[in-house]
Amino acid sequence: MKKPLELQVNGAVKTVEVDPEEPLLYVLREEFSLNGPKFGCGLHQCGSCLVLVDGEASYTCRIPCASFEGKKIQSIEGLSNGDKLHVLQEAFFEVQAAQCGYCVNGMMIAALELLEGNSNPKMQEIKSALNRVICRCGTHSRFIKAVKKATSSNSNL
Amino acid sequence: MHLPNTDRRTFLKTTGQFLIGFNLFPLLNCSPSEKDPNILQAYSGIPERPHGGRDLIDSWIRLDAEGHVTVLTGKKELGQGIRTALIQIAADELEVDIQRCHIINGDTGQTANEGYTSGSNSIEGSGKAIREAAAEAKFFLLQLASAKLECSLEDLNLSDGTIEGLQNKKTSYWELLDGQYYEKTISGEAPILDNKRHQYVGKPIPRADILELVKGKAHFVHDLRLPDMVHARVLHPPTYGARLLSIDKAKVEALPGVLGIFVDGSFIAVIAEREFQAVKAWEKLKESTVWEKPSINPLPDRLFADMRSKAQKPEIIQENPNISEKLNNSPIRLKSAFQRPYHMHGSAGPSCALAKWEEEKLTVWSPTQGVYPLQSTLADLFQVELTNIRCIGVPGSGCYGHNGADDVSAEAALIAKAFPGKTIRLQWMREDEHQWEPYGSAMIMELEAGVSKEGMIQAWDSKIWSDSHSTRARGDAGHFISARYLENPFEFKKGGFSGGAYRNAIPLYDIPALNLKLFNYDGPLRSSALRGLGAYANIFALESFMDELAETSDMDPFTFRINNLKDERAIAVLEELKSKTNWNAMGRSGNEGYGIAFAKYKNTAAYFAVMAEVEKDPERKSFKLTRMVGVIEAGQCINPDGIINQTEGGMIQSASWTLIEAVKYDEHGFLSKDWNSYPILRTNDVPEVEVYVINRPELPPLGAGEAAQGPVAAAIANAVFDCTGTRIRELPITAEKINW
Numbered sequence A: 001m002k003k004p005l006e007l008q009v010n011g012a013v014k015t016v017e018v019d020p021e022e023p024l025l026y027v028l029r030e031e032f033s034l035n036g037p038k039f040g041c042g043l044h045q046c047g048s049c050l051v052l053v054d055g056e057a058s059y060t061c062r063i064p065c066a067s068f069e070g071k072k073i074q075s076i077e078g079l080s081n082g083d084k085l086h087v088l089q090e091a092f093f094e095v096q097a098a099q100c101g102y103c104v105n106g107m108m109i110a111a112l113e114l115l116e117g118n119s120n121p122k123m124q125e126i127k128s129a130l131n132r133v134i135c136r137c138g139t140h141s142r143f144i145k146a147v148k149k150a151t152s153s154n155s156n157l
Numbered sequence B: 001m002h003l004p005n006t007d008r009r010t011f012l013k014t015t016g017q018f019l020i021g022f023n024l025f026p027l028l029n030c031s032p033s034e035k036d037p038n039i040l041q042a043y044s045g046i047p048e049r050p051h052g053g054r055d056l057i058d059s060w061i062r063l064d065a066e067g068h069v070t071v072l073t074g075k076k077e078l079g080q081g082i083r084t085a086l087i088q089i090a091a092d093e094l095e096v097d098i099q100r101c102h103i104i105n106g107d108t109g110q111t112a113n114e115g116y117t118s119g120s121n122s123i124e125g126s127g128k129a130i131r132e133a134a135a136e137a138k139f140f141l142l143q144l145a146s147a148k149l150e151c152s153l154e155d156l157n158l159s160d161g162t163i164e165g166l167q168n169k170k171t172s173y174w175e176l177l178d179g180q181y182y183e184k185t186i187s188g189e190a191p192i193l194d195n196k197r198h199q200y201v202g203k204p205i206p207r208a209d210i211l212e213l214v215k216g217k218a219h220f221v222h223d224l225r226l227p228d229m230v231h232a233r234v235l236h237p238p239t240y241g242a243r244l245l246s247i248d249k250a251k252v253e254a255l256p257g258v259l260g261i262f263v264d265g266s267f268i269a270v271i272a273e274r275e276f277q278a279v280k281a282w283e284k285l286k287e288s289t290v291w292e293k294p295s296i297n298p299l300p301d302r303l304f305a306d307m308r309s310k311a312q313k314p315e316i317i318q319e320n321p322n323i324s325e326k327l328n329n330s331p332i333r334l335k336s337a338f339q340r341p342y343h344m345h346g347s348a349g350p351s352c353a354l355a356k357w358e359e360e361k362l363t364v365w366s367p368t369q370g371v372y373p374l375q376s377t378l379a380d381l382f383q384v385e386l387t388n389i390r391c392i393g394v395p396g397s398g399c400y401g402h403n404g405a406d407d408v409s410a411e412a413a414l415i416a417k418a419f420p421g422k423t424i425r426l427q428w429m430r431e432d433e434h435q436w437e438p439y440g441s442a443m444i445m446e447l448e449a450g451v452s453k454e455g456m457i458q459a460w461d462s463k464i465w466s467d468s469h470s471t472r473a474r475g476d477a478g479h480f481i482s483a484r485y486l487e488n489p490f491e492f493k494k495g496g497f498s499g500g501a502y503r504n505a506i507p508l509y510d511i512p513a514l515n516l517k518l519f520n521y522d523g524p525l526r527s528s529a530l531r532g533l534g535a536y537a538n539i540f541a542l543e544s545f546m547d548e549l550a551e552t553s554d555m556d557p558f559t560f561r562i563n564n565l566k567d568e569r570a571i572a573v574l575e576e577l578k579s580k581t582n583w584n585a586m587g588r589s590g591n592e593g594y595g596i597a598f599a600k601y602k603n604t605a606a607y608f609a610v611m612a613e614v615e616k617d618p619e620r621k622s623f624k625l626t627r628m629v630g631v632i633e634a635g636q637c638i639n640p641d642g643i644i645n646q647t648e649g650g651m652i653q654s655a656s657w658t659l660i661e662a663v664k665y666d667e668h669g670f671l672s673k674d675w676n677s678y679p680i681l682r683t684n685d686v687p688e689v690e691v692y693v694i695n696r697p698e699l700p701p702l703g704a705g706e707a708a709q710g711p712v713a714a715a716i717a718n719a720v721f722d723c724t725g726t727r728i729r730e731l732p733i734t735a736e737k738i739n740w
Helices: A024-030 A087-095 A104-117 A123-130 A140-153 B008-015 B082-094 B122-149 B173-177 B208-215 B249-253 B275-287 B300-310 B323-328 B371-382 B405-418 B430-436 B481-485 B535-552 B557-563 B568-580 B640-660 B709-724
Strands: A003-009 A012-018 A051-053 A056-058 A072-074 B061-063 B069-073 B101-105 B157-159 B162-164 B170-172 B229-235 B243-247 B258-264 B267-272 B289-292 B315-318 B332-340 B352-358 B361-366 B389-393 B423-427 B443-451 B457-466 B513-520 B592-600 B607-617 B622-633 B688-694
Touching (some): A087 A104, A104 A123, A123 A140, A140 B640, B061 B122, B082 B101, B122 B162, B122 B173, B249 B258, B249 B275, B275 B289, B300 B443, B332 B535, B352 B405, B361 B371, B371 B405, B405 B423, B535 B709, B557 B568, B568 B592, B568 B622, B607 B709, B622 B640
Parallel strands (some): A003 A072, B622 B688
Antiparallel strands (some): A051 A056, B061 B069, B157 B162, B315 B513, B352 B361, B352 B423
8 A cells, every 4th residue: 555655845855655545734744744734624624734835825634645746845844944934934923923823834825825926915815815724713813914014024935 | 651759758858859840842751752853842951740739839930950930830821822921920020031931831740720721710810829929939039048148138139030139249049949949838928029110011922832833843732743652533423312333343444554443332433553544444434333313402493492491490690679660660671682503612623632541540631721620530531540640731723612622632541541552642523523512502691671761771681591601521521522422421410500601691880770590401412611601692682782772772882881880990991992993983974884892701800892893785785894993901911912812813703603603403413514514704704803902000910811702792783783774683693684
């Protein structure tokens, strides 16, 4: 069942021996020790498991890991450069955009996808981008504020 | 993991230390995983040890010889920022740099028993204990310094733990302690620092854990990775009370990675090497089991009628013999009934816990709100001594009350018992969370009031129908859902219905005659504490009704409320809201509508007033909640940004409950199984929110985390009425209920 699979995660290529049918989320958490992408629903409804795949936000809780071979997978763990935070991480921290924090990963990945194609999004574009991520604490207004802050503070997106 | 020695004398003999260190992630010292780049480095201090009772300084504040301060609290971090707030209090009272401070939350092996983290009590309770312990520690250390430096207490100058006496003679907390252990009790006589000298309290100190979250560091119980860890899933019954008739284990056992299936009565679990293997096995189990399924009664269309007809004889909470006369004599008299459906906690991350049995001892890593109640209830479940169980609190996904956190912890422990020596990581699936958590109870509130010609309320008669708002585990294993499905099941005794049902049902307004009756009802769905308990629905009803009374009295809603209040702090909150919203100048010509509401949570905690703005689209027969403005006063504000964050969150969460949420079920079981069948508010529909804080540093701090829930619901109802003329008394407030 298990097969060697080459995955590129946060810039590093690693070969893992896994069931190719296993959804990427479990491989990222178990083989790459990532914490960012999380299990939320397993149904593509909540966005907890999002990562960037070739720059686009992708669910990982159902899609087999084998289909991610040859693609660039990025998680929030790969954002900071040493001690230097990514502008979006800085903005989330400065705005204190979290309560329990379970959805922070999904919100950040959804925002990154938006900002990659649009460095100065309008309010409604930010809302639409974050709409796919479930937040139960009601931190939405801070996430929106943090994304807005990231767009205005720096062009280093 | 070995339990810390709970024998204090032995401990003191063997360590002889005063104060100890701790771990940010409270288990890593027993499971170093050097290969894992994400494991936080444990802060190297003195080994952990149990607390010695609530009256000891050491149970709350520990200093070590290296200059660290450790704060201990039995309260759990639930995303409300309690860690930061308690550290602020301790740092100020000890007059040390906040960077020296660390905190341990909820661990039966280390922290004091503070029950559940609930009811917005943490700052009022734990905050007070930590403040007093810190003051006492400082007072004691200053006395030592006074003796050492040979000068009076008044001659000492304290700065970040360094104490200077006369002639430049200096010492420090750390030097004075010199590795000695001093067992000092909290006398309550140590002077508390004047709030004007606070460096941290009252300031928006950022939560350090948010920095970890944005980097994707390990934070949640879900992120723990222990040696010998295996993954578990539980196949819950298809509906309440279902009984397992048969199971075909062979097909499941044949799946790759499956290590075992555990069946005890109708409790079924599977463990596997990898998480996804456990998920596949769980899916296979569904096809491999046959159940006897009782039907659920009554169905939603008969629920509220059933509530009125089947409720128990009412509890008289408050009674005034003159109320009929007062009502009869009032020129304005109104009566209205309000309803609230079952609501869900709906945590974003499904409940998760880890457990391990080793040498007859159980360790559970749990997202529980109360490590001690969990410990005592597990002791009942397994019929073992408390000392054989250690419960370590680790943050979970936001819970907002009694969700699946305790159930998943008990289930992980049950599975671990069957597979001793293995660390069991159990995570619920989305449908487990949606279907098996205890919901916030459906309720009816029937209100009647009489008002004088001058607009003064003369009498207020309330009747409430509700199921329990607290079925938390407090020592009886039947409160764990799966304990009821074992071969030898534990009986669930609902016990006394809690005061939670009538929380905030007594108006804070100054009313001469009050009646309050509670009809306890044993409803069809599992219910327990959801943020605010009965206060959410009671305030929705009360503050909607206040608007009806104001309208009938032809008075402005602010004026009507303020005229009927005596509490100056309540009036101040309303006045501030009126000013911040520029109420008198609000345009009312278009499609907008505005509503306000107010409450003092529990009538003892924070004051909160809110304005909701809605905009209608008559052509589409729809409306949208566009803006909410809130004003909160919680006495001394420990962390203004923390209060604002909690209040904004409470407002948006309550708006979601109020506008779109209701648990659905039919006779076969639950229909609300995921985010499509139980949608909640998402960013596209979230209104703008503004929150203003009135800080009263001279007054004691008040619990604030649940203050927004009820007033928001009523403010939305009042705004919808203002905008459309339709008074909606049955939650949720949807466009279909409006008379277009």
